[in-house]
Amino acid sequence: MHVAYFPDMTLFSTAIDFPKDGDEGKITVTFRAPGGGEPRTLDVPLKPDFAGLETMEVVMHKSPTKAYNMGSEYNDWFTKCFGYKVAFAYLGENRRSVLMTSKDTAQSPKQNSWLSSITSSILLLGSGADDEDKITFQDCAPYLIVTQASLNNVSSRLDGEEMDASKFRPNIILEGADSEWDEDFWGEIAIGDTKISLVQNCVRCQSINIDYATGKQGATESGKVLKKLQRDRRVDAGHKYSPVFGRYGFLTKDNTGTSIAVGDEVTVTKRNQERTKF
Numbered sequence: 001m002h003v004a005y006f007p008d009m010t011l012f013s014t015a016i017d018f019p020k021d022g023d024e025g026k027i028t029v030t031f032r033a034p035g036g037g038e039p040r041t042l043d044v045p046l047k048p049d050f051a052g053l054e055t056m057e058v059v060m061h062k063s064p065t066k067a068y069n070m071g072s073e074y075n076d077w078f079t080k081c082f083g084y085k086v087a088f089a090y091l092g093e094n095r096r097s098v099l100m101t102s103k104d105t106a107q108s109p110k111q112n113s114w115l116s117s118i119t120s121s122i123l124l125l126g127s128g129a130d131d132e133d134k135i136t137f138q139d140c141a142p143y144l145i146v147t148q149a150s151l152n153n154v155s156s157r158l159d160g161e162e163m164d165a166s167k168f169r170p171n172i173i174l175e176g177a178d179s180e181w182d183e184d185f186w187g188e189i190a191i192g193d194t195k196i197s198l199v200q201n202c203v204r205c206q207s208i209n210i211d212y213a214t215g216k217q218g219a220t221e222s223g224k225v226l227k228k229l230q231r232d233r234r235v236d237a238g239h240k241y242s243p244v245f246g247r248y249g250f251l252t253k254d255n256t257g258t259s260i261a262v263g264d265e266v267t268v269t270k271r272n273q274e275r276t277k278f
Contacts, residue, residue: 141248187270238278
């Protein structure tokens with residue numbers, strides 16, 4: 001399920017409790033119906049016991065994999081919230097193939113160093129340097145990098161509204177870029193000692209227009225943000241009708257088990273001479 005086709009997915013939010021003191025950790029899913037009412041919550045273990053669960057086929061962006069159907073306890077809860085039948089899938093040990101180009105290309109050695117802040121501490125997963133890259137249930141890559149400078153540019157188009165960064169679904173937001181959209185040309189960044197190869201642009205769809213309070217098309221200026229970006233951000237020749245915001249990234253080979261945190265220094269270690277083509 002994708003927000004562009006099932007906008008009521010935005011009525012769900014998640015919070016994570018990491019394992020500690022013998023507790024294996026959990027994800028709490030909260031559903032808030034439009035118009036108010038008591039929120040509904042569901043706890044999902046971080047490592048479910050999938051022994052005996054039925055397997056199912058899942059296809060995302062033409063990249064298929066197998067997953068485990070979590071059963072009626074979870075399926076019934078989501079079905080009640082959505083108002084139509086759904087199945088809740090756990091990926092387990094399965095992975096999806098990356099179908100886009102996931103190698104860095106045509107980069108010059110020019111470097112640019114600046115301080116950044118990152119939205120949260122992140123344990124790093126996934127390498128972008130294997131012969132065949134694999135991902136989980138992410139759209140296209142494990143990491144999506146955006147800058148505050150470019151986010152500010154989007155907000156400036158909304159007649160006084162501030163753009164909600166979560167609508168772009170990044171997991172790393174950087175501050176201190178030299179200019180807005182500078183990230184279009186980044187080929188690799190180093191966050192502390194951790195290197196992330198930025199291989200493709202993230203092209204945007206109508207999901208960024210959704211009002212997260214209603215699960216429907218936004219009625220204010222932020223509900224027109226896709227059209228506003230289409231005016232000058234259709235900069236990827238591979239998707240000439242879709243605006244670009246952010247860069248997809250993979251870890252390089254030498255980052256197994258490393259981590260990043262708020263306030264880490266970021267260096268642009270490779271810069272492309274021209275924008276990549278999706």
